[in-house]
Amino acid sequence: MSAAPAFLPLLSYEVNSASDALRRSAALRFRREHDVSLMEWRTLALIEHLQPVTLRALTDYSSTDKAQISRIVSALVERAMVERRAHSTDARSAQLSLTAAGRKKARSLARTAQLRDRAFRDELSEEEAAQLVAVLRKLKAKALALIEEEEKTQP
Incomplete structure (x- = not known):
């Protein structure tokens, strides 16, 4: 048998491995309890923070690919959590904001995230x-x- 893979002792591997586990556990819980993906939750939270916000500004702020954010926003619009309105000064873009259902979902997701955070902090x-x-x-x-x-x- 050969030596362990070269990446195992690396600090970056340990950090990434922990991050992946934290992300996966959040994704599973948010899907089970709220029927949203982790990226949908993050997008809802960003829209709530920045609203009204354009898709371009949301993409820049999140450092996420425009196509991916566009798909997520479209799904949230279809699920009536996000509303698209004509931009007041730019006919080529729309402004995004949360609907009442989106605000309710964002609050509920934030509570779940805080409970998860408390569970991790209780370990330290x-x-x-x-x-x-x-x-x-x-x-x-x-x-x-x-x-x-x-x-x-x-x-």
């Missing part, structure tokens, strides 16, 4: 939780700096 002391957040922010800042360096060297 307050000091450990604060340290974890600080370490993750530090790693994210380094990753963003490495992205910037890589983008400068790309042809």
Whole structure:
């Protein structure tokens, strides 16, 4: 038998593995309890925060592919959680906002997310939780700096 795969001892693998597990557990719970995907919930929350918002602004803010956000928004419109209205100054775009049903769903999803967060925080002391957040922010800042360096060297 050969040695363990080279990625197993990497810090980035541990962080990604934990992130994947957290994301998957959230996706399963949101689907089971609220019949929405994780991306639908995030989109509802962003629209709630930014409304009224254009699809372009939503795409920029979420750092998600325009086609993917467009599909998600269309599904939320079809399910009567998001409303599209003509933009007041730009005939080529629409403004998005939550409907009453969308606001209710967003509040319910936020409560579920807070319960999940509490369950994770209960596994840590307050000091450990604060340290974890600080370490993750530090790693994210380094990753963003490495992205910037890589983008400068790309042809």
